[in-house]
Amino acid sequence: MSEECEELHKLFDGMKRFRFPFNDSEIPKNGIYILFEKGEKAHDSDRIVRIGTHTGRNQLRNRLREHFVNENKDRSIFRKNIGRCILNGDDFINDWELTPLIKSVREAHPEIDFEKQKEIEKEVTKYIQDNFSFVVFEVPEKEERLRIESKIISTVSRCKECHPSKDWFGLNSPKEKIRESGLWLVNELYKEPFSKEELREFMEMLK
Numbered sequence: 188m189s190e191e192c193e194e195l196h197k198l199f200d201g202m203k204r205f206r207f208p209f210n211d212s213e214i215p216k217n218g219i220y221i222l223f224e225k226g227e228k229a230h231d232s233d234r235i236v237r238i239g240t241h242t243g244r245n246q247l248r249n250r251l252r253e254h255f256v257n258e259n260k261d262r263s264i265f266r267k268n269i270g271r272c273i274l275n276g277d278d279f280i281n282d283w284e285l286t287p288l289i290k291s292v293r294e295a296h297p298e299i300d301f302e303k304q305k306e307i308e309k310e311v312t313k314y315i316q317d318n319f320s321f322v323v324f325e326v327p328e329k330e331e332r333l334r335i336e337s338k339i340i341s342t343v344s345r346c347k348e349c350h351p352s353k354d355w356f357g358l359n360s361p362k363e364k365i366r367e368s369g370l371w372l373v374n375e376l377y378k379e380p381f382s383k384e385e386l387r388e389f390m391e392m393l394k
C-alpha cells in the first residue's frame with residue numbers, strides 16, 4: 188500500500204489547505220475532509236492523521252465546526268479522543284467517557300464536574316485549532332462518500348511507511364487502535380484499500 192498511500196499524500200498535499208479560522212463558504216456542503224497535524228510527516232509531505240465525512244445531507248461544514256469550534260465532545264468523537272489524551276493519568280477521564288447529553292446518564296452521575304469538563308473542552312479546542320489543518324473535496328452522494336472514506340482510511344492505515352513521530356500526541360491515547368495506526372480513528376482501519384485502478388479513477392474524479 189506504500190505506493191498508493193504516497194500518491195494520496197501527494198494529491199492532498201497539493202490541494203488548498205484550510206486552517207482555523209476557516210471560511211465556511213469555501214467548503215463544499217457535502218464531501219470528505221483530510222486532517223494533517225503539526226510535526227507529523229510521511230512520504231516527504233505532511234502526514235494524514237484523520238479522514239472523515241458526514242452522513243446527513245449538506246452537513247460537511249457543520250461537521251468541521253463540531254470538531255474545531257463547538258465545545259461538545261459528545262458531538263465529535265475526534266474531540267473526545269483528543270480529550271482522552273489530555274486526560275491521560277487524570278481520574279476525570281472516567282467522567283469524560285460518559286455522555287451527559289443523555290438525561291438518564293446525568294441523573295445516574297450527579298457527581299460529574301461540569302466546570303472541569305468545560306476546562307477540558309477549551310483545552311481540546313485550543314489543541315485542535317493550533318495543530319490541525321485540512322483539505323476537503325466534494326462528494327455529493329452519501330454512499331459514495333462512505334465508500335471513498337473507507338478506501339482512503341484503509342490505504343493509509345495499511346501503509347508500512349506511515350508512522351507517527353515519537354512525539355505524536357495520539358500516543359497518549361488509551362485507545363490501542365489510535366496508538367497502533369497513527370490515526371485519530373478506530374473504525375474502517377485495515378479494510379479494503381484502493382486498488383491501483385480505483386485510485387486512478389479517484390484521482391481522475393478530483394480533477
